[in-house]
Amino acid sequence: MESQEETIIRQNYDGNIINNCEIKSSSEIYLIKQKISENYNEITKCRKTIKKSQNDIETLKDTLYELCQHTFIRDFSAAPDDIYKYYCKKCHLYRH
Numbered sequence: 854m855e856s857q858e859e860t861i862i863r864q865n866y867d868g869n870i871i872n873n874c875e876i877k878s879s880s881e882i883y884l885i886k887q888k889i890s891e892n893y894n895e896i897t898k899c900r901k902t903i904k905k906s907q908n909d910i911e912t913l914k915d916t917l918y919e920l921c922q923h924t925f926i927r928d929f930s931a932a933p934d935d936i937y938k939y940y941c942k943k944c945h946l947y948r949h
């Protein structure tokens with residue numbers, strides 16, 4: 854008599870003979886691949902959320918820059934070749 858692990862022999866969808874261990878392994882592989890796919894989908898969703906937030910921030914900064922009565926002060930941490938050397942002490946945006 855066969856052990857429980859060896860028992861049922863089946864054919865998978867490709868016509869290959871597989872035993873119970875392979876069936877179990879095959880379903881584990883399927884589940885892991887599914888989880889990988891779900892995680893990739895989650896990453897894509899998060900990237901879209903990040904991109905939307907970045908666009909929202911840029912729009913808000915543009916609005917803030919137009920609205921503020923700026924008082925620009927020198928940024929002493931700026932390197933000599935930095936294009937932004939002054940920032941507003943009210944809104945904290947750089948002069949451009």
Ligand SMILES: [Zn+2]
Pocket residue numbers: 921922923924941942943944945946
């Ligand atoms: Zn300002």
